[in-house]
Amino acid sequence: MTEPMTYTVVTLGPSGAGKTVYLAALWQALRLQHPTLCCYLTLDDPEQERRLVRTYQQVAGPGEWPLPTDGREFPEWVFSVKVNNQQGHFTAMRVRYIDYAGTG
Numbered sequence: 001m002t003e004p005m006t007y008t009v010v011t012l013g014p015s016g017a018g019k020t021v022y023l024a025a026l027w028q029a030l031r032l033q034h035p036t037l038c039c040y041l042t043l044d045d046p047e048q049e050r051r052l053v054r055t056y057q058q059v060a061g062p063g064e065w066p067l068p069t070d071g072r073e074f075p076e077w078v079f080s081v082k083v084n085n086q087q088g089h090f091t092a093m094r095v096r097y098i099d100y101a102g103t104g
Contacts, residue, residue, distance in 0.1 A: 006078070006094040016068040019099055023077065024055035033084070039092065041079045048077055069101040 011019040027049075030041045043049045058066045069075065077097040082089050 004080075004091045004093045006096055008096045008098065010098045010100055012100050015101055020055055020069055020075070021059050021066065023097060023099060024052045024059065027052045027079075028056045038085070039081055039083045041095075042082055043077065043079055045078075048075075052077075069099060074101065075099040 011022070013019055027041065027043075030039075031043075033040045043052075055066050058064065075098075077099070079095045079097065080091045081093045081095060083092045
């Protein structure tokens with residue numbers, strides 16, 4: 001079987017605009033294997049997964065809003081898009097998400 005294609009997404013915007021928060025919310029919605037969806041996301045790096053979960057919990061719960069990503073940082077996340085079918089689960093594609101921290 002051939003390797004799945006990797007698509008790159010770069011988010012741009014000023015520091016504190018909510019790019020990482022947006023990613024955390026997407027992750028929260030798409031990481032679960034929901035019966036009405038035929039696909040879900042996985043992350044290979046457990047630390048990155050913990051970071052997205054923490055960010056989402058900060059925003060969804062009471063308390064302080066997360067600090068902006070450091071302007072010297074360019075976090076990169078690689079998600080596998082898994083598809084469910086009669087034969088099981090397989091990786092349809094990968095999405096490389098670059099969170100450009102911006103300035104300002």
